[in-house]
Amino acid sequence: MAGCRILILHGPNLNLLGRREPELYGRQTLAEIDQLLKKRARDLDVQVGTFQSNSEGALIDRIQEAMGHLDGILINPGALTHYSYSLRDALAASGVPLVEVHLSNIFAREPFRHHSVVSPVAVGIICGFGEESYLLGLEALLKMITKRQD
Ligand code: DQA
DSSP: OTTOEEEEEEOTTGGGTTTSOHHHHOSOOHHHHHHHHHHHHHHHTOEEEEEEOSOHHHHHHHHHHHTTSOSEEEEEOGGGGGTOHHHHHHHHHHOSOEEEEESSOGGGSOGGGSOOSSGGGSSEEEESSTHHHHHHHHHHHHHHHHHHHO
16 A cells, blocks of 8 residues: 555535535535545555646546556546546546545435446445545545555
8 A cells, every 4th residue: 555646636616615515515625625635645655646627628637647657546526427428438548446435425415416427437436424535535445456456
């Protein structure tokens, strides 16, 4: 696990965390969540890079740039979860394990949120635990990477 390189991606509107529908997404900002993730990564001795974009293309470009220099991806695709085949294809093309996370429990919300086009290419999905979804997702991803290396 030590030295693992993880890319953490946040999709559209997650830059608004803290002031975006706090009853659903909590009061923590994205910068605070990234700090929590970086601290956990330091404790676990793994390297993380974080990136947020409101643009599908920019997220795909970031995945393509990282290809060949990565051991895993942790992603909250935001609304792209529900319809972005191009993001899903880029994630599948990356060739590394990925874990999908959501702050809210997407299955307890509107029907259009119950379907993820990303989940079929993910190792697993964690949702509904607020910022803890990200931390749990990071730990789950690292466990999966270690298992695959054994
Ligand atoms: C979200 C859930 C999505 O349905 C929504 O579009 C988001 C945030 C979450 O973290 O709960 O932007 O991914």
